[in-house]
Amino acid sequence: MKSHEFTLVIEAPAGLSSRLEDGLFGAGCDDALLSFRGGIAYLEFDRQADNLESAVMSAIRQVEQSGLKLKVKRVEPSDLVTSAEIARRLNRSRQSIQQLISGSRGDADFPLPVAGVTAKTMLWSWQEVTRWFKEKGKLDNEAVYENAVVLKQINESLEMRENELQLKSINRLTKQLRKSNKEFV
Numbered sequence: 741m742k743s744h745e746f747t748l749v750i751e752a753p754a755g756l757s758s759r760l761e762d763g764l765f766g767a768g769c770d771d772a773l774l775s776f777r778g779g780i781a782y783l784e785f786d787r788q789a790d791n792l793e794s795a796v797m798s799a800i801r802q803v804e805q806s807g808l809k810l811k812v813k814r815v816e817p818s819d820l821v822t823s824a825e826i827a828r829r830l831n832r833s834r835q836s837i838q839q840l841i842s843g844s845r846g847d848a849d850f851p852l853p854v855a856g857v858t859a860k861t862m863l864w865s866w867q868e869v870t871r872w873f874k875e876k877g878k879l880d881n882e883a884v885y886e887n888a889v890v891l892k893q894i895n896e897s898l899e900m901r902e903n904e905l906q907l908k909s910i911n912r913l914t915k916q917l918r919k920s921n922k923e924f925v
Contacts, residue, residue: 741788744795746891747816748772748783753809757781760808767806769799782816793890800894812898819892820855820863829866829884830873846876867892 752760760781761774772783783803789795800812821829827837839845851872853862870885879885 741790744785744787744789744792746785746787746792746796746799748785748796748799748803749813749816750781750783750803751811751813752781756808760810763806763808764803767808768802769806772799791890792887793894796890796894813902814895814898815891817866817891819866819888819895821866821869822861822863826864826866826869830879865892 757776764772764774764783769783769785771787772785774781774783776782783799785795785799787795787799789798796815800815803810803812817829823837823841824834826832827834830837836845840850843850849872851864851868854865854868856862867885867888870879870888873879874882874885
């Protein structure tokens with residue numbers, strides 16, 4: 741088994757912070773450090789598993805089945821990265837990444853940013869960036885790309901789950917409004 745480091749950002753009911761640590765430890769999250777930043781709870785895991793997907797999915801199950809009414813919102817490290825974060829994650833200089841982005845170095849085919857083109861800070865998809873480095877033969881560890889794919893897929897699944905819950909809520913409200921309108925007329 742291999743050690744996998746990742747962070748789960750969790751949504752917790754108000755007033756639960758005093759019971760979180762013991763509840764999560766009891767649920768099997770004894771390989772995680774509970775922290776808060778700006779009122780946001782998150783768990784930093786160092787989990788043993790055969791692969792990253794197994795590690796993350798088992799952690800999500802333990803958190804959400806802890807009996808504390810917690811919901812995992814996303815997994816980090818995030819797919820959205822700045823040029824500085826690309827440099828940090830790939831252990832390259834910021835200047836070399838900027839040269840690849842601008843096309844003054846390489847084939848001038850670096851992935852386009854996915855957001856921020858009209859803002860001060862542009863953002864790229866980590867999965868797209870690592871795929872590009874892999875295709876160019878510049879990625880020392882292919883697991884970096886594979887892990888980027890896994891994390892993006894898990895985060896997209898978590899987002900779809902949230903969207904489905906919101907859609908169900910909207911549909912219930914719409915039905916209630918239609919029913920009350922019929923009663924009113």
